[in-house]
Amino acid sequence: MTVAKKMQEFAEKSSWIRKMFEEGARMKAEYGAENVFDFSLGNPDVPPPPKFSEVLLELARNDKPGVHAYMPNGGYPYVREALARRLSEEQGVEIDQGDVLMTCGAAGGLNVLMKALLDPGDEVIILAPFFVEYMFYIDNHGGTARVVQTDAEFGVDLDALEEALNEKTKVVLINSPNNPTGQVYSRESIMRLGRLLDSYSERYCSAIYLVSDEPYRKIVFDGTEVPSIMKATTRSIVVSSYSKDLSLPGERIGYLAVHPLAKAKETLLDALTLANRILGFVNAPALMQRVVEQLQDVSVDTSIYEARREKFCAVLDAAGFSYVKPKGAFYLFPKSPVDDVEFCRILQRHKILAVPGRGFGAPGYIRLAFCVEDDVIERSAESFKAAMAERQGKDND
Numbered sequence: 001m002t003v004a005k006k007m008q009e010f011a012e013k014s015s016w017i018r019k020m021f022e023e024g025a026r027m028k029a030e031y032g033a034e035n036v037f038d039f040s041l042g043n044p045d046v047p048p049p050p051k052f053s054e055v056l057l058e059l060a061r062n063d064k065p066g067v068h069a070y071m072p073n074g075g076y077p078y079v080r081e082a083l084a085r086r087l088s089e090e091q092g093v094e095i096d097q098g099d100v101l102m103t104c105g106a107a108g109g110l111n112v113l114m115k116a117l118l119d120p121g122d123e124v125i126i127l128a129p130f131f132v133e134y135m136f137y138i139d140n141h142g143g144t145a146r147v148v149q150t151d152a153e154f155g156v157d158l159d160a161l162e163e164a165l166n167e168k169t170k171v172v173l174i175n176s177p178n179n180p181t182g183q184v185y186s187r188e189s190i191m192r193l194g195r196l197l198d199s200y201s202e203r204y205c206s207a208i209y210l211v212s213d214e215p216y217r218k219i220v221f222d223g224t225e226v227p228s229i230m231k232a233t234t235r236s237i238v239v240s241s242y243s244k245d246l247s248l249p250g251e252r253i254g255y256l257a258v259h260p261l262a263k264a265k266e267t268l269l270d271a272l273t274l275a276n277r278i279l280g281f282v283n284a285p286a287l288m289q290r291v292v293e294q295l296q297d298v299s300v301d302t303s304i305y306e307a308r309r310e311k312f313c314a315v316l317d318a319a320g321f322s323y324v325k326p327k328g329a330f331y332l333f334p335k336s337p338v339d340d341v342e343f344c345r346i347l348q349r350h351k352i353l354a355v356p357g358r359g360f361g362a363p364g365y366i367r368l369a370f371c372v373e374d375d376v377i378e379r380s381a382e383s384f385k386a387a388m389a390e391r392q393g394k395d396n397d
């Protein structure tokens, strides 16, 4: 065998999203792309804001000597300065440019973080349903994922979380707005979580960090606010990117920020910076750092996603699905009327591509991404109804 056993295992059981993607490509070739309703991928289709290309072109024209050179591993200080100003407002605490590190997307940031924090066997608590790549990022750095279920509305279940805490817990990783549920955790639950982690950190004489992965922070609906984790505990780290709110996932630009009052902050920041270097990222892409410096207060038109959510909910209501209405991000996570893998096969017969909930640690649900034209959502309505009717036919067999 040429590749590591572990990688083979990962490849086999890893990615429902990838499987659906391949299935989708096959179906589109067979039936024509316009006849397949592909809700499998969270690949933002809303264009970046117009200011993105303006800034990009201007920077490309004003190429000064050295702009393509190596830089401090944490990123350009003036870019981190601009980001620190915005994060200070967002988080409600005074963040310095030295507390911020530019990364290759949120995924790069999470890997840097795990590399810097985890010793073999250390545990990272994640809340199900979760972004499936977390499992790999934790494993990449010798950690163990401990999965805690959320409540019926996909909110934080503090009792279940408390039961999972132990001497090995190093990180509690949350994601709000959430992929795949669209849930935004309440301020009260974040504040209580912060207090809980502080008390257990003191009990175990070892920091348990509250890490918030929040690339969907700006994509929220009905005026929902995403609470600050830095107000909840000084043992907190924000990880994020411009992949979703500027629609730039291919450009691999993101960041992380450590609470300005975190204990042993300098040691932590040094470890994070070193991890950025030795994981082979070296630094986040230079040109994109310079671009996002000027786009701190800009985001995609989130009203497009909000309108699609309304359309999609109407389609699902008409077909008889039950779901928790998402407060942010661009996913719906309805209950599956039968086993989720079986139901995805039924949907596929009606030319709908969805991802089984078990791909997110939540069997019994399906994930539908609304990064598609409104028209695709509207035209899928009859197919969703037909899939539900086929399922009912099975119930009556």
Ligand SMILES: Cc1ncc(COP(=O)(O)O)c(C=O)c1O
Pocket: 042, 104, 105, 106, 107, 108, 131, 175, 178, 179, 213, 215, 240, 241, 242, 243, 249, 253, 254
């Ligand atoms: C919850 C969550 N975290 C992290 C990422 C990775 O984001 P990035 O492309 O910025 O690395 C994604 C991407 O889909 C995501 O949904």
